[in-house]
Amino acid sequence: MVITYDKTKAEYVVSKFVESHNHPFIIAEWSHMMPSQRRISSVQAIDVELASDSKVSACNAYELMGRQFDGKESVGYLKVDLKNYLRTRRQKELLYGEAFGDVISFDTTYKVVHGNRPFAIFLGMNHYREIAVFGAALMYDEIADSFVWLFETFLKVMSRKAPKTIITDQDAVMAKALKQVMPVTKHHLCVWHLMNNAQKNLLFLFKRVEGVKKVISKLMFQIEEEDDFIREWNLMIAEYGVAGNKWLSTLLDLRHKWALAFVKHDWSAGMSSTQLSESFNGQLKYYLSRQLILPEFFTHFDRLLSDKRYKEYEAEYGLVER
Structure with a gap:
């Protein structure tokens, strides 16, 4: 017309x-x-x-x-x-800024050359959705007692305010320490690490990486109701005949830490992986090198923090000038 x-x-x-x-x-x-x-x-x-x-x-x-x-x-x-x-x-x-510090990504993948010691970092997002550093520690090892000490120290410097949610990789020792020190905090598993582990452990089952991603992604992100999740999980187990697979059994036991149907009510600020940590590790490599001795290491790390604080000042000034 x-x-x-x-x-x-x-x-x-x-x-x-x-x-x-x-x-x-x-x-x-x-x-x-x-x-x-x-x-x-x-x-x-x-x-x-x-x-x-x-x-x-x-x-x-x-x-x-x-x-x-x-x-x-x-x-x-x-x-x-x-x-x-x-x-x-x-x-x-x-x-409205209510999530500042409520969701933390904790990562120990960055290693310092001297003894290959883990450099543990607590990261989150500020009100500009940029990376904020809440704490860091050079650890001697990654045993349960070390993690308990680290989490207790973190709570102390944060005025005993535990995060609502913390995201880590799939480390059983770390999980045990978290449950002991922060029993109320929701512990989520990094979906990126989880998907990588799924590809390593289930490739024989689904034959192709794309097949693993399709099945696990559906369980991770597309099913919103708990009953539907259990139904879909049982259908997958029956279809592929893997009722006795230990890795899948462990994954099911941990469903409250990674599946949307079970974590949708937990506050996560849109974060589902430790990609903040992966990104920050890339920045660490720009400021640090494995040739640095420890005093130099911390001097350059402090330089990184100073630069990040200045960028936040720039963001705040830019907001005022709009």
Whole structure:
């Protein structure tokens, strides 16, 4: 259809109409699915948030709403709208700076040349979503007692304020120390390390790296309900006949540390891996070298911290000048 303005009549008229270009109207039963008809009211938002805070899953909350309104078609929104609302709510908490220091990435992969000692780093994001260093320590070894000492010292310098969530690699000794020192903190496993381990341990099963990534990624990121996760896991075990696989059994036991269905209520500020640490390790290599003796090592590390603090000043000044 083409509409033009007729100057002689001083009005708009339909100058061309092609009936075959029309689309049939949707039936009344589908009208509630149209984007223009979907909205979570302020009253409904309160119920949604209460359900989420009470650990009620999105599926169960939507089912309850449907019963309250005598049918899902009368709720006023779809389940996907409910999930999007909760996701946006969590993101807004980060925008207002409430997550500063609440999510920590802990990594010991950077090694110092003298004895190949691990250089442990506690990292997070500042309110500009840039890397913030909360602590660092040159460790002698990576035994349980060393980690307990390190985590206790970290809590001491942080005024006993434990992070809500800490992300690490899959180290059983480290996990044991974390549980002892920070029992309330949620411990998440780095999904990047987890995927790499899956490729090493399951390549024989799925034949190709792409197959491993497809199956594990689905379990990691695409399934949001716990019952659906268990169902999908059992289907995978049955399909590939790996009921006795020890690595998969361990992975299932750790599902509360990596699977979306079990960690979605944990505050993570959008972080799911220790990639902050990987990025920071790259910066370390720019400032440090393995030829440095220990006093030089810490001098150059302090230079790195000074440069990062100055960049934060620049970011704050830039914000004021906008």
